[in-house]
Amino acid sequence: MVLNFAHRGSLTEAPENTLPAFQKAISHGAHALELDVQLTKDDQLIVCHDHKLSRFNKLIKGLIKDFMLEEIKQIDVGASFSEAYKGTTLITLDELLEICPEDIMLNIEIKNIPVIYEGIEAKLIDCLKRRNRMENIIISSFDHIALANIQKLAPELDLGMLFYYRILRPWEYAKHSGLTITSIHPNNVYVDQTFVQECKRLGYKVYPYTVNKEERYKELIHYGADGVFSNNPEIFVR
Numbered sequence: 001m002v003l004n005f006a007h008r009g010s011l012t013e014a015p016e017n018t019l020p021a022f023q024k025a026i027s028h029g030a031h032a033l034e035l036d037v038q039l040t041k042d043d044q045l046i047v048c049h050d051h052k053l054s055r056f057n058k059l060i061k062g063l064i065k066d067f068m069l070e071e072i073k074q075i076d077v078g079a080s081f082s083e084a085y086k087g088t089t090l091i092t093l094d095e096l097l098e099i100c101p102e103d104i105m106l107n108i109e110i111k112n113i114p115v116i117y118e119g120i121e122a123k124l125i126d127c128l129k130r131r132n133r134m135e136n137i138i139i140s141s142f143d144h145i146a147l148a149n150i151q152k153l154a155p156e157l158d159l160g161m162l163f164y165y166r167i168l169r170p171w172e173y174a175k176h177s178g179l180t181i182t183s184i185h186p187n188n189v190y191v192d193q194t195f196v197q198e199c200k201r202l203g204y205k206v207y208p209y210t211v212n213k214e215e216r217y218k219e220l221i222h223y224g225a226d227g228v229f230s231n232n233p234e235i236f237v238r
């Protein structure tokens with residue numbers, strides 16, 4: 001089965017990384033939700049891709065890490081998307097776990113670059129344990145030190161190694177990292193058949209991001225990709 005990951009939810013239909021975006025993805029039949037997590041000033045896990053809040057409102061200067069959860073919750077992140085989503089707010093990881101069925105896989109990406117959130121790994125694991133949601137989860141990050149920290153704290157969790165740049169033999173890098181990596185998550189633009197085959201030869205699943213054209217989706221599946229991240233998962237689920 002090819003896994004369809006809804007990238008930040010169904011982000012073409014609703015503001016990314018918000019409840020409506022995740023609910024739409026689930027209703028379209030996505031197998032998995034991808035989301036980004038960061039820490040607020042009061043150390044709460046918030047689901048958000050950008051470090052800067054100006055993304056939602058140009059008048060708000062500063063970073064997620066500079067604001068308390070209560071303050072972040074007052075920001076309207078829907079109005080800049082469309083009138084219909086006016087009043088939508090960011091959510092905590094806790095809030096997402098509350099509504100997410102257990103059979104929907106969660107790919108939680110730790111957004112640790114350029115801001116580095118010391119201790120985010122332990123907070124994430126605490127949250128998952130408290131919610132009894134240690135299954136059907138992949139923790140991923142471009143920050144491979146964060147992955148190492150997760151492995152130390154909760155070796156039972158699946159780890160996805162993210163790559164943005166086209167580096168030499170990332171599968172070998174993963175093997176020699178000393179980490180127990182389950183899946184390689186490459187930028188799809190440089191993924192070809194050899195890439196997929198080499199990863200699979202070393203026992204990794206391959207989940208390229210972010211693919212929005214049907215032709216490219218089919219090509220990646222043909223190469224043997226085990227799943228694909230998409231901004232509009234409904235197309236591929238269909």
Ligand code: G3P
Pocket residue numbers: 007034036049109140162185209229
């Ligand atoms: O996890 C896949 C993808 O989300 C990585 O890039 O910048 O969209 O978080 P980004």
Ligand code: MG
Pocket residue numbers: 034035036109
């Ligand atoms: Mg992401």
